[in-house]
Amino acid sequence: MSVIEALLDLQDVDNRITECEAELKELPARKAQENATLNGASEDLKAAKATLLQFEQRVKEYESTAKELKDKRDDLKRGQISLKTQKEYVQFSIQIDQVEHDIETAENNARATMDELPGAEARVLKAQEAYDAKKGEIEACCAEFDKRIAEVKAELAEANADRAEKAKAVDDPQFMLYYERLRSRGSLGWPAVVALTPDGVCDGCHLQQPPSVSQLVDQNAKNAAKGGKMRIIACNMCGRMLYR
Numbered sequence: 497m498s499v500i501e502a503l504l505d506l507q508d509v510d511n512r513i514t515e516c517e518a519e520l521k522e523l524p525a526r527k528a529q530e531n532a533t534l535n536g537a538s539e540d541l542k543a544a545k546a547t548l549l550q551f552e553q554r555v556k557e558y559e560s561t562a563k564e565l566k567d568k569r570d571d572l573k574r575g576q577i578s579l580k581t582q583k584e585y586v587q588f589s590i591q592i593d594q595v596e597h598d599i600e601t602a603e604n605n606a607r608a609t610m611d612e613l614p615g616a617e618a619r620v621l622k623a624q625e626a627y628d629a630k631k632g633e634i635e636a637c638c639a640e641f642d643k644r645i646a647e648v649k650a651e652l653a654e655a656n657a658d659r660a661e662k663a664k665a666v667d668d669p670q671f672m673l674y675y676e677r678l679r680s681r682g683s684l685g686w687p688a689v690v691a692l693t694p695d696g697v698c699d700g701c702h703l704q705q706p707p708s709v710s711q712l713v714d715q716n717a718k719n720a721a722k723g724g725k726m727r728i729i730a731c732n733m734c735g736r737m738l739y740r
């Protein structure tokens with residue numbers, strides 16, 4: 497195997513590693529996005545529960561008002577018995593009538609509010625069902641993400657182990673150093689090893705190379721075929737290693 501072939505193998509593994517790393521970076525964000533869609537359903541449920549609670553509290557308030565008023569009416573009626581004058585008696589009667597009227601109003605309000613309860617309860621139930629369904633959907637989806645994360649982690653571990661082997665196979669330190677330098681440049685230097693097309697164009701940056709570069713690349717290939725030492729032939733523009 498020529499040093500270029502060994503580098504191409506290494507480059508394949510490095511591509512796999514990059515893909516795994518990119519996916520591992522992206523998956524948690526997608527999972528978080530999925531979880532965030534539950535917020536809408538959660539808000540609906542909260543609002544429905546708050547409305548129901550409001551109705552229930554208002555019923556309690558009206559009922560307690562009615563009870564207080566009834567106590568007041570009973571007190572007035574008890575007091576009325578011991579009154580001395582007709583005038584006082586009439587005054588108490590007027591007050592009692594007023595309180596009776598207030599009791600009726602409070603009781604009517606309590607009943608009217610109670611009528612709202614079944615609808616509000618149904619809305620809570622419906623919102624709860626929607627929330628549970630959405631939650632189940634998201635949990636299934638997140639379980640898929642977790643499964644994928646575990647798979648990619650395993651793939652990455654395997655690729656890293658593979659990389660150590662492939663790097664050992666590159667038996668020319670100069671090529672290795674040059675390759676690593678290109679790799680560290682990211683997209684500007686990647687892929688580090690590219691073909692020189694039959695018409696002499698760098699497959700990395702697509703610049704036409706001078707004929708001398710083509711000759712050197714071909715010479716390199718011939719040397720390698722004979723088991724000889726190869727030279728680094730780089731693109732004039734992007735510096736990537738060229739081969740044929």
Ligand SMILES: [Zn+2]
Nearest residue numbers: 698701731734
């Ligand atoms: Zn180039």
